[in-house]
Amino acid sequence: METSRYTLPLLLIAFSFLLTLSAQMTGNFKCGEPGDSPSTCRSLVGYSSKQATTYGNIQTLFAVKKLRSILEANNLPLSTPRAQGVNPNQVVRVPIPCSCSNGTGVSNRSPVYTVKKGDTLFFIASEIFGGLVRYQRISDLNKIPDASEIDVGQRFWIPLPCSCDEVNGQNVVHYAHVVKSGSSLGEIASQFGTDNKTLAQLNGISGDAQLLADYPLNVPLRACNTSLREESLDAKMLLPNSSYSITANNCIRCSCEAANNWTLSCEASQLKPSSTWQTCPSPQCEGAESLFVGNTTNTSCGPRSCAYAGYSNQTIFTALSPDPCSGSGGNSSGPPGNYASTFSSSFSFAMVLIQCALICLCLL
Ligand SMILES: *[C@@H]1O[C@H](CO)[C@@H](O)[C@H](O)[C@H]1NC(C)=O
Ligand SMILES: *[C@@H]1O[C@H](CO)[C@@H](O)[C@H](O)[C@H]1NC(C)=O
Ligand SMILES: *[C@@H]1O[C@H](CO)[C@@H](O)[C@H](O)[C@H]1NC(C)=O
Ligand SMILES: *[C@@H]1O[C@H](CO)[C@@H](O)[C@H](O)[C@H]1NC(C)=O
Ligand SMILES: *[C@@H]1O[C@H](CO)[C@@H](O)[C@H](O)[C@H]1NC(C)=O
Ligand SMILES: *[C@@H]1O[C@H](CO)[C@@H](O)[C@H](O)[C@H]1NC(C)=O
Ligand SMILES: *[C@@H]1O[C@H](CO)[C@@H](O)[C@H](O)[C@H]1NC(C)=O
C-alpha cells in the first residue's frame, strides 16, 4: 500500500486545481457583492475572429447600437466605413452594456444569437464569439435542457463577462482579454498598463500556472481623470488610454491619452448637434470670454484652462481653473471642476456665520 500515502495530497491538489480552474472560467468577473442592488456600466471585450471580417459585421454580431461606439473604443476615425476590413486574429475592442447582479457581471441580455446550420454551442462560444464565453454558460443562463441539441433558428442570449467594480480605489474600465497560449500575467499586465499582482487578485489566481489559454481574463484599464459634474448626463464617462468619445449631443469630442498625464482632453467637435439642439451651445468658460473648452492660456502668474464639465439637455457645463493671479486661496492643485462647488460651499458657510451673528445680536 505504498501509493495510498500519496492519494490524499494528490486528490487535494487536483481539487484545488479544479477550484482555480473554475475561478478563471466563471468567477473572475465579479461585480459588486451578492445582495447588492443591481448596477450597470459600460465594459469592453477584446474580440478576434479566425476569419477576416468587417467592423460592420462585428457591430451586428455584438448588437452594438452605433458603429461609432466601436470606432471610439478603437481610436479609429469617424469616417471609417462599416465595410472596413478586420484581419484574422486582429483584436477589436467592443463596448458592451454590463449589468451587475448578485456579485457577477454579465452583458445585459445582449447580444442575441440565432443558430445557423452546422452550429454547436461549443462552436458558437469558442469560434463565433472568439472564446469570450464558455458554452456551458450560454447553456446555463438560457436554461437549455440539452446542450448537444440546439435547433437552427433558435435564439440565445450570449452572456459576455464584464464588471463595473473599482480596482485599488480607482475607476477603471474592465476589459475581457482572451488569453493566448504561452503568455504570462506579467506580459499581459505590461501590455495593458497594470501589474501582475492586481491581475492575479482580480481573477482569483495565484500565478502563471493558473492562467488558462483561450479563456477571458479580467483586465482593469485605467481611465482618464475628468472634471465632470455629478448631474451631467455623461457623468459616468470613463475613457481608457487611446480612445475617444463624442458627447454632449455630438457637440464635444473628448479623448484620453496616457501621454497627456491621464487627463481627459475635450474640445468642440465641429459636428452637427443631435437631439433637440438646433446649434451647439458655445462651450465658453464663464468669466473668461476668450477661453473655450480645451483652451489653456498663459497669464503672467501661470496657466489657466477651461475644461469640459458635462452637459444637461439645456447646456454644456465648463470648468475654469482658478485665476492663478488671485493668490488668496493658494495654488490650487485640485481638479479644476471643483471650483464652482468650492465657491458655493464657502458662500453657504458665510451665510451661516451671518445668521449666527444676527441671532447673537437679537439675544443681546
Ligand atoms: C446569488 O449568489 C449566491 C452565492 O454567490 C447564490 O447562493 C444564490 O443562489 C444567487 N442568487 C441568485 C438569485 O442567483
Ligand atoms: C509578478 O512578477 C514578479 C516579477 O516579475 C514575480 O516575482 C511575482 O511572483 C509575480 N507575481 C504574480 C502574482 O504572478
Ligand atoms: C486622478 O485622480 C486620482 C484620484 O481620483 C488622483 O489620485 C490622481 O492624482 C489624479 N491624476 C491627475 C493627473 O490629476
Ligand atoms: C497608451 O496608448 C498608446 C497608443 O496605443 C500606447 O503607445 C501607449 O503605450 C499607451 N500607454 C499606456 C500607459 O498604456
Ligand atoms: C501630472 O499630474 C500629476 C498629479 O496631478 C502632477 O503632479 C504632475 O505635475 C503632472 N505632470 C504634468 C507633466 O503635467
Ligand atoms: C480655443 O479653442 C478653439 C477650438 O476649441 C480654437 O479655435 C482657439 O484657437 C483656441 N484659442 C486659444 C486662445 O487657444
Ligand atoms: C505657455 O507657457 C509654456 C511655458 O511656461 C509654454 O511651453 C507654452 O507653449 C505656452 N503656451 C502658450 C499657448 O503660449
Ligand SMILES: *[C@@H]1O[C@H](CO)[C@@H](O)[C@H](O)[C@H]1NC(C)=O
Ligand atoms: C430635460 O430632460 C429631462 C429628463 O431627461 C426632462 O424631464 C426635461 O423635460 C428636459 N428638458 C427639456 C427642456 O428638454
Ligand SMILES: *[C@@H]1O[C@H](CO)[C@@H](O)[C@H](O)[C@H]1NC(C)=O
Ligand atoms: C502657482 O504656482 C506656479 C508654479 O507651480 C507659480 O509659478 C505661480 O507663481 C504660483 N502662483 C501663486 C499665486 O502663488
